[in-house]
Amino acid sequence: MNILILSNEYPPNVYGGAGVHVEYLTRELARAAGKEDRIQVLCFGDQEEEKGPLRVKGIKPEFAVPAHDGRHQKLLEIFLKDLYMTGLPEKVDIVHCHTWYTHFAGFLIRELFNVPLVLTTHSLEPHRPWKEEQLGTAYKVSTWVERTAYGNADGVIAVSARMKRDVHELYGVPLEKIEIIHNGIDPEEYRYKPDNGILKKYGIDPDAPYVLFVGRITRQKGLVHFLNMGRYIEPGTQLVLCAGAPDTPDILTEMTARVGRLKEERKDKVVWIAEMVPKDDLIAIYSQAHVFVCPSVYEPFGLINLEAMACGTPVVASSVGGIPEAVSDGETGYLIPIKPISRENPEPGDPDDFAKKLAEAVNGLLRSPEKRDEMGKKARERVEKEFSWRAIAEKTIRLYRRLVESRLQASPAL
16 A cells, blocks of 8 residues: 555654654554555655655745735645645555644545545544634634545544544544544653653752643643642642643743742742653653643543553543543543533633642642552553554554555446
């Protein structure tokens, strides 16, 4: 097969779970490839790589798209990259898109090459109303592109059962077209690797407990709830935020002010690491955290929870989206109910009540080293048993072959 993967993110330009997914999926696809198989990745950036059956090319057109609104310009530049992507492939048997950024290109390639289109559901625009703050009226266009792609997809991969229901309910995709294939983790790479030197490099005191947040500065990740929670955390505990890549300058300004206020209110350290943390450093930070907190208000799966669990760290997370499929409540951590948000219901309920419930669960683990160790051990075991990229790649290849065979049977002359 000639497999074409389209993605906004690909290393080294990875800032979210979709990019991590594409990185590890393509690696395992390449490992499983036969002599005649080819995997081509087209992504946004200036990457250029060829290794065995895997070929990666970044798309970075020099032409500047004019626009009176800077938010519209970003949208139009995405379409320009999609058009550029469409003209590059020589031979394609199946095209697989990740996030709406590449859906336009995927749809065009499906029609021009008469090949199956697969979409992986990392998120859905109607469930991210804060994107209107980021994109303005371009948000209407991104939603339209996404809706059109799902309406024409030959197969859809949902990263959780919740996402399968969402795709069906929002876009009317028949359930038989949607296959659940969870996100995964490399347990050999993500494992307990303490390093006090790395903690000190980032200003974290290795002799004091700390509670950890990792995520982009976006409404989706619930950073504001982590900061609100910080007011109720046990004295003597550091709060560590690995938080960067803000959606907008406004949200960065807002979060900077909130972090500043929290530092004034707390006697204990609040460490904000705003730059992108290298993977090895992040693994050490995960490994020595007493508790990892994921307060997302929207999370199709929540790959960061697997990263923490693989390092033997218990998780306290909001019970939304696909998180309950990763975190086993009462065994590998605790799930805290929160009202799911949408365009119609943009508020997640009482934020202070949610913050107090997060803090209650975190404080319980901070006070009980035995419980913390037990949950950390079970978290690691769950990752090893249930979430493997190799198994995910095998399921994905089976879906590819089924869709390609179905298309050939429907169009034998092609």
